[in-house]
Amino acid sequence: MGVLLSIDGLRIHFILDGVKVRAVDGVSLEVNESETLALIGESGSGKSILGISILRLLPPNTEIKGKILFNGLNLLDLPEDEIRKIRGRDIAWVPQNPATSLNPVLKVGIQIAEPMETHLGMDRKTALQRVINLLRFFDISPAEKRVNEYPHQYSGGMRQRALVAMGTSTRPKLIIADEPTKGVDVSKKVRVVEVFKKIRAENDKLSQFIITHDLPFARILADRMAVMYCGQIVEICKTDKFFNEPLHSYSKALLDSLPSRGLKPIKGHSPSMVHPPEGCRFHPRCEYAFGRCLNEPPLIKLNGNAVRCWLYD
């Protein structure tokens, strides 16, 4: 099992009105071939920005430092026409909001066919035939009729599956999904879980990078969890281990805030990304904080897991 994606010392800063927002501040992580990695963290922790940066879709006022290696190729160094060959073909993106991510005036079939026409050189007719198979695979029926329908004729769940179909149509090596369960009913989440299990079963080389704050959802799908807090990764850990014995005190607090585990809120407020706390970013809210926490801890490796906390030094 090789490393497919390797992020090294990534920093993404936005300059807004002369103020520096540190959205991603020194992130290093790896996604292996045929692995599902869940990136979890609260909204505003920088996880979506991290996902978007892999596709190089950040706005021009962004300051990016570090490396994003995909199959050994640094995506940040590639010229625009090279990255366009990878984006949508080798790396697919399933956006957060299925309602606003499809073009309302184009038939869904044509939209799903587009990446195959662009990247695989298929003609419209062959591509549409493939689309019908994809729709069938994702349980959007009757596929022959649905291919000619518009997004507003699809239910929310079908729109999302259509986006997954679009993402997987080019048989990418990596699929990045941004909050696939946001706003989905508990009873309907099963369907989303099934879709992600299905695409992995169908292509066992596929790696998945799932950005979510839905812990039960991540638990079912992910092999490993990466926890993000205030622009930094504070823990990377095998999924079982994370739910049974998490390492970082932020991970513990996050688990305790689940309704099934007592609904305990994390004390204090989310930190500012303009002036993040000195030293460990979680120390003002951490119940184990001690003198050393005023210095920034490194990501400490520990039996295949990693944690950014002085308690493990």
Added chain:
Amino acid sequence: MIDGVRGVRLRKIFESGLISKRRIAAVDEVDIEIRAGETLALVGESGSGKSTLGRLLLLLEKPTSGEIYFDGKNLTEMSSKEIRKIRQKMQLIPQHPESSMDPRWKIYDSIAEPLRIHKLTSRDEEREVVYRLIEVVGLQEEHLSRHPHELSGGELQRAVIARAIALTPRFIVCDEPTSMLDVSVQASVINLLMELQRKLELSYLFITHDLEVANAITHRMAVMYAGRIVEEGNRILDEPMHPYTRILVESLNMNVELKFEQKEEQRGCKFYHLCPERMNKCLKPPEMVKVNGRRVRCHLY
């Protein structure tokens, strides 16, 4: 008469079309009671009619038939002038805080609006009340001069809560107040709601599709399916009786899929076509029966 809110045989039918009419009974023959100081969690999938039921109880939606009592007074017979007065005591915390605040108003004005509408305070007193309210919900003074888009989801929901309790209500319908929030923020907002309930002796109808949230908040729960309450009582999740509730509880492990569709005017039990335990009897509509302090609408009992 018992203190609290009570809906009796409530129905709400939505119609569309002029010639061929489609009729959907969003709420169908529902009896519901929330006693003073109590929380009732109303759970069900999207489309089951739970939000409509909440809006009916607040008279934001006029029931097609049925009665609503608040402290023993029949609201459905009142004049709009009388209802306006009663509305002070009944409030709503909506699902999307960002769309329930005027984007051009400062948070201060939004929180003060109910006080102004009901002309309860002078401008000086108003200031005092608003400052006390934001302290109660855990906002800072600086938040008051901001606009809704300058607040985070959790802060905005706190502001909405401050506005909802401004008139010292007795009954609040919380319509999925945390479904758009992160887990840790959700925990703090729910803790705030529970604390307010103790301090202000509030009754809540807590609408949610998240069974675990419902279970963490209260032990009294009503399960809604296709416009009807199919089961109601204490500790339902520990021992579900209705086949639908059982499937709902199993779906927590994310290994069962629920297929939900509301058929027009289906006769018999509404859950018939999906029920694993259906019998011939189920083609007739089941009545609500009382079993061990539980109310269940199913022929099995």
